Amino acid sequence: MSKTSKIEAMAKAKCPRCRRGNLFQNSMYGLRSQKMYEVCPHCGLRFEVEPGYFYAAMYVAYAINVAVAVTVGVATYIITKEDKSPWVYIIAILIASVLIAPFNFRYSRVILLHLLSPKIKYNPDYDYD
Numbered sequence: 302m303s304k305t306s307k308i309e310a311m312a313k314a315k316c317p318r319c320r321r322g323n324l325f326q327n328s329m330y331g332l333r334s335q336k337m338y339e340v341c342p343h344c345g346l347r348f349e350v351e352p353g354y355f356y357a358a359m360y361v362a363y364a365i366n367v368a369v370a371v372t373v374g375v376a377t378y379i380i381t382k383e384d385k386s387p388w389v390y391i392i393a394i395l396i397a398s399v400l401i402a403p404f405n406f407r408y409s410r411v412i413l414l415h416l417l418s419p420k421i422k423y424n425p426d427y428d429y430d
């Protein structure tokens with residue numbers, strides 16, 4: 302019986318306690334809206350530990366967005382050295398933000414549950430097929 306690593310569980314958006322159950326009901330870039338399971342389909346952990354818990358994920362999403370905006374801004378500067386119009390930067394950063402939004406929504410919650418929630422701990426007893 303093999304145990305799931307934390308990195309693998311985070312990359313695949315799995316439950317932080319059992320690392321087996323999915324956090325989300327559908328795929329990241331689908332046409333339907335992203336839905337999260339209320340409780341883990343594998344171990345029954347309630348993901349929203351307290352009411353409004355996922356508001357905290359907004360701060361994580363904000364940090365990811367700032368990192369992407371800075372990266373895209375620097376890349377835009379390197380690519381378009383001659384063009385100094387601020388609109389080039391605004392449009393490039395807006396497009397990048399929209400494109401990463403589904404990724405951001407998902408992984409801000411994954412990071413919150415896996416790295417920033419001391420009450421939720423990995424329990425190998427639940428990590429079985």
Ligand SMILES: [Zn+2]
Pocket residue numbers: 316317318319320321322341342343344345346427
């Ligand atoms: Zn679980």
